Amino acid sequence: MNKDKLELLKNWEFKYSAYGLTLNTCYFDDETIAPKNGQDYRYARLAFMAGERHKIATDPEVGKLLKELKDDDLDEVNKRKVSLLIKNFEDMSKIPQKEFEEYTALTLKSSAVWQEAKKRADYSLFAPYLADLIAYQKRFAAYRNPQIAPYDVLLDDYEEGMTMADYDQFFELLKKEIVPLLHDVQKAKAIDDSFLYLYYPRQKQLLLMEKIKDVLGFDASWGYMGESMHPFTCGFSQDDVRVTNAYDEHNIAAAIYSLVHEVGHAYYEHQIDKDYAGTVLKNVSSGMHESQSRLLENYIGRRKKFIASFYPELVKIFPENLGDVSLEAFWAAVNVAKPSLIRTDADELTYPLHILIRYEIEKRLFNGELDTKDLNKAWNAYYKEYLGIEVPDDARGILQDIHWSQGDFGYFPTYALGSAVAAQIVHKMAEDIDIDDSIDSHISKITDYLGKHIQHYGALYPLQELLEKTSGEKFNPQYYIDYLKTKYRKLYNLD
Ligand SMILES: [Zn+2]
Incomplete structure (x- = not known):
């Protein structure tokens, strides 16, 4: 039944947004009040949490559910929701869990390195991290949509349809x-x-x-x-x-x-x-x-x-x-x-x-x-x-x-x-x-x-x-x- 499936989707949305809230709270805290020396401890656990959320996002059960809902007769709101979620699901599922966790850890570390590099006005400290980040993003873009130029894949992430x-x-x-x-x-x-x-x-x-x-x-x-x-x-x-x-x-x-x-x-x-x-x-x-x-x-x-x-x-x-x-x-x-x-x-x-x-x-x-x-x-x-x-x-x-x-x-x-x-x-x-x-x-x-x-x-x-x-x-x-x-x-x- 359509109604049951939408209920299942709602449960999944709740769980996913609960992880989102936790992670966002920690990010906000990290950018505003958290002591710098606690970074290593925090970042290790944040990367783990992001990985857990990634697992929820790429749960094959939700993939199956979305596919079924796609063929159902949905109202405008649910239709849009399902279409956006399918895109996210497919994008995320194509990125191996391990690589995603490594990448999350890299972004946390490189943000900290960037702060230090900026303080010292020395780009050379940050350059190797930038190279790594770009390499990851290029690889992820190729996993997600190998037919399209990697930069176009990324442009679409921030503004749907723009190339x-x-x-x-x-x-x-x-x-x-x-x-x-x-x-x-x-x-x-x-x-x-x-x-x-x-x-x-x-x-x-x-x-x-x-x-x-x-x-x-x-x-x-x-x-x-x-x-x-x-x-x-x-x-x-x-x-x-x-x-x-x-x-x-x-x-x-x-x-x-x-x-x-x-x-x-x-x-x-x-x-x-x-x-x-x-x-x-x-x-x-x-x-x-x-x-x-x-x-x-x-x-x-x-x-x-x-x-x-x-x-x-x-x-x-x-x-x-x-x-x-x-x-x-x-x-x-x-x-x-x-x-x-x-x-x-x-x-x-x-x-x-x-x-x-x-x-x-x-x-x-x-x-x-x-x-x-x-x-x-x-x-x-x-x-x-x-x-x-x-x-x-x-x-x-x-x-x-x-x-x-x-x-x-x-x-x-x-x-x-x-x-x-x-x-x-x-x-x-x-x-x-x-x-x-x-x-x-x-x-x-x-x-x-x-x-x-x-x-x-x-x-x-x-x-x-x-x-x-x-x-x-x-x-x-x-x-x-x-x-x-x-x-x-x-x-x-x-x-
Ligand atoms: Zn702004």
Whole structure:
């Protein structure tokens, strides 16, 4: 009976999500508060736990069940669930258990090595681990789908349906439009943003974060904010979403916009249909997820109206730095575009160029055109070419991001994709509601809108389908280009 089979599936989902919760809690703990010297003990057991979960994922019984369900007459939700689970099952089953455990142990170790290498600004420490991670990922991709280029297999993991051919076209367009716009901006009169980089003690920044959390509606009933080297979001369930932030005492905008960004992710996790809790429908693709964090960070967070919601508090906390700085001047400063070294601190205009560089490097690493040895030199050459800047050391160069150390390849392109998808959603949202009018002491009208039109669906639809449903149109990067051109031509008086 169909009903019995769905009940069995539910039991399996519960068991699998219980392991997921345990592992995620440990990962969050490891990134935030766990003492460094306990790593070896923790990692050995975490690798074991990941292996146990892998066994549940690849249990032949569940494989059989999914195959039977596939032929049944299912509703839309269960149909999508089963199709996603079958793909996961097949992918996982093709990777031998032992290799999977070895790989998990390697990612944990290489993350720790990356941290150390970054601290010492020495890429050579990390290079052999990067080579191993790529070798594993190439091998896994070949097990999973030998007909397709390994990098395409990985791109699809993060954004269903996206391939190198799609991204090549997308990044070509960005390069063609953004590079000349950036040159025009650089020739224009510079905007003063020096006050952003004065001394802003961490303790006082924390006070400001409380105010911004209030405006965003990120409250303790469902959200928690911790601290880590690299801000991230972890959605344990719809009503338990953890974000982290990082504080640079000489850059006040960094913590503000990291928080808004991560809360954008947090809202997605929070507003997914509660019926999807603990199921595969909670696994939203990276590009869609990023569209919601970028939307809050840039399209809402960098508006004058949003800044006005916390600016008086900000001036009150840091009168010595901002007492003489007008809202108008602060707003212009957080929207300044200029080439910089660090992706996470980059402005909206140069950000996609940071991603373009990572995409080109990953693609060439996987098709064998680039080697991990001396990859820092290739990295530096790209930064010179696209952003016109010299990279002073590996910490501010190739070692700045955590992703590769965790074995995440094919993930970066979704960041640029997310920004572009956000532009399309905002365009539609502006037709439906008055965005500036929806921002005062809170932004619930905006978060409700996103919940209803996007986030609620979870992973029920792939990106293209969801965009068509929401905006009436498939993905169209022209909205993003138009947005960037309009915004920066106006801000820098280019017309
Ligand atoms: Zn993000």
